[in-house]
Amino acid sequence: MATVVIDNGAGSVRGGWAGEPNPRHTMPNCTAKIKNQTVVLAGDETVDAVRDKSQLVYQRPHDRGYLINWENELEVWKRMFDASHLNVQNPQDHALLFTEPPFAPIMLAETANEVVFEELGFTACYRCPPAALSVYLEQVGANSAEVYxxxxxxxxxxxxxxxxxxxxxxxxxxxxxxxxxxxxxxxVGGKLLTNYLKEVLSYRQLNVMDEFDLVTQAMESTCYVAQDFKHDMLATRGLASPAHGPIVREFVLPDYKNVLQGYVRDPSEFTPEQRREHMAEDAPQSLRLESERFAVPELLFKPSDIGIKxxxxxxxxxxxxxxxxxxxxxxxxxxxxxxxxxxxxxxxxxxxxxxxxxxxxxxxxxxxxxPLAPHLHAWRGGSHFAAGPDFTAFAVTREEYNEQGHRFCRERFSDW
Known part of the structure; x- marks a missing residue:
């Protein structure tokens, strides 16, 4: 009996099979509709449906990190389970391991049990926080060159x-x-950091409040954590810094005609001729990131900067x-x-x-x-765990759920 391993994050979902070194597929954990249309897109369909992502109206199954909308989540999972991805045709022939945030409300946990065992019909299931799977990987696979x-x-x-x-x-x-x-x-997490960068850029430069994916790409490709925040801030202070200092980067926005994908460029490397080309009226628009590059991740260390006590x-x-x-x-x-x-x-x-x-x-x-890939660490731990002998001792079978109900699941799934 093969086991499906799902790292069910609020931002993205990673799916694969137990015993494999990496997830087979990663897709956004959301559904979307194109404006003025009724067709629902799920998972990676939201990536390629339209070039201009501002034409999509997104809906995420998670709110404040907890899974509250199983109708949307099932649309994403069905996309993950279809023939073009994991090809899980009959869940009744498989076990399931998936992640959830710690200390979820009892009502949400019981809903998850009902969906997995009653609606999808998996033979067995175990769920736990991603950190528990990361620790398991540390115990059994920390010497692997793929991890460190x-x-x-x-x-x-x-x-x-x-x-x-x-x-x-x-x-x-x-x-x-x-x-x-x-x-x-x-x-404080990736969603808050992206939203904060959206507000800063919209106030200082261009209105990008509807461009969550684009701003996320800009943040991931340009932002860093400053080792000396005050030093880097002084280096970007108005006239005290060169017009194109070492910290400044530009994120070129796609116009979906000549530029299909946003990218980063360093203004300090421009020649005078290139600088004139970039300032031309028909040149693609760009976002100039100075102190934003390190001020956004700084919220991880100083959340009080935006009023989080x-x-x-x-x-x-x-x-x-x-x-x-x-x-x-x-x-x-x-x-x-x-x-x-x-x-x-x-x-x-x-x-x-x-x-x-x-x-x-x-x-x-x-x-x-x-780790070399910290965003994959939990899934890799789940792959090791689901392929090992410990999984059957922790998992709840469909027969056990039918006989003993939610209380038995709560006892098993809280043991991590």
Whole structure:
């Protein structure tokens, strides 16, 4: 019996089969309609349906990170399961492993049980937070060159910082099990960062409030975490900086005629002739990113800059460690793992290492690590887990669900 592995993030969904090294398909976790039309597009159909994404009206199954609209989610899953993707023709012949955010309300969890077992009819199912699968991969596959550039031995005590689309969670694990009472949540994720960049660019340059995908692309290709925020900010201050300083980048917007895909260019490398060409009336429009490049990811460290009354990610890690037993507190800072899409920001690992060093005792070792593909880390862990002998011990079968109901599922699925 083959097992389908789904990393069901709020921003994107990754699907594949247990035992494979990488997901077969990744698609946006949303549905969309073209304006003035009734046809519903799902998953990767929203990517290629129209060139101008502003013509699409999106609807996401998740709200504040939690899955609340299974009607939309099933449209995305059906797209993932069709013959052109995973080709899951009869779910009754397969088991399912998929991720969910931690501490979901009971009503949402029970709805998920009903959809998986009653509507789709999978033979068995297990679901857990992505961080639990990342830890499993650390225990069984941390020496793989596909996971890390430098092979590292697994450790019993670990902090996992899952930086996702809707929020960031800090988990503490000991011997593969989460200390759930020590979990800390920060309400900053990729969606908030994109929305903040949209507002800044719309106020300063062009109105891009309807261009979520385009601004996300600009953020992912230009933004970085500053090692010295004040220094970089001074380097971009008005007349004190050159007209085309080393930090400035331009994101060229597609006009869907000559430019079909947005791209980044460095104004400091322009020749005078190129600069005149870019300033011509018929030249494609571009967004000029200066302090925005590092001010947007800075919200991960200083959410109070936009009025979020929470500690930054470094302080959240310290708060989570302080909730752990005393014998673990000196060793946890020495094994901090960054996962999720926001962990791809350049400079994040080095900045977090420096900030943690100033917050923990001098005798504690501080080591922050990032996998080669942090956004795939949870799915890879799920692939290892679903292909191993432990999966059957944790999964709930359809017969067990029919006999013992939601309470049995709640007991199994809360054990991570």
């Amino acid at each position: 550039s430098n092979a590292l031995p697994p450790a019993d005590a670990m902090v996992v910082v899952d930086m996702g689309f809707s929020f960031t969670h800090v988990f503490c694990f000991y011997k593969g099990r989460a200390l759930q009472h020590a979990t800390v949540r920060l309400n 929470q500690a930054g990610v470094a302080e959240c890690i310290v708060q989570a460690i302080h909730k752990c037993p005393p014998f673990l507190q000196p060793v946890l800072p020495g094994n901090v793992l960054l996962t999720g899409g926001c962990a791809n920001f350049p400079g994040l690992q080095e900045r977090l290492q420096e900030e943690l060093r100033s917050l923990v005792p001098w005798y504690a070792t501080v080591r922050v690590r990032t």
